Amino acid sequence: KNQVEQSPQSLIILEGKNCTLQCNYTVSPFSNLRWYKQDTGRGPVSLTIMTFSENTKSNGRYTATLDADTKQSSLHITASQLSDSASYICVVSVLQGAQKLVFGQGTRLTINP
């Protein structure tokens, strides 16, 4: 069964600190892995998309890593800001005719001043 598991479910850190969110998946055949940021009351916004051959991809203070062998990904946030408070969703795309995305349940990140 195609599944995406994220940890932790929630995380609280102080402004300026770094943090790492985890994503494990059992999706086959794998096409790509995406990280989305979802602010409260808004739709998800794409942060990164990584294919099988990509190990790391950055978007400003966000850096995603992918280990296709262990089927794990992480999202590292550097020097957190209050605006980073959001849910972060890991999404894996299945390689098939139509676009099939498998969503994780998300990690709720709170940045405190």
Next chain:
Amino acid sequence: EAQVTQNPRYLITVTGKKLTVTCSQNMNHEYMSWYRQDPGLGLRQIYYSMNVEVTDKGDVPEGYKVSRKEKRNFPLILESPSPNQTSLYFCASSLKAGGVSNQPQHFGDGTRLSIL
């Protein structure tokens, strides 16, 4: 501005009263999709469309209908809404369909439906 627009943003209605949630995108995207988001369950796909007049079921299609008569619009229809369809709904679009597509999905800001 490139965007996906959903209407209404909020709706409270009663069981059995047909409703339509509209979705429109201005990016000339081929692929459009509807999701529902429930606490603890994440986003689940209801229906998707790979192009005009091409639609197919997602993971949770029961109780919903869609149509894709024009490229930019993809309305979600609840013919006879029930309380278990109370949820937060998102429409999304991307340039191309296909699992190999590395195009991101662009999401609307959601429609919160409450069925009493």
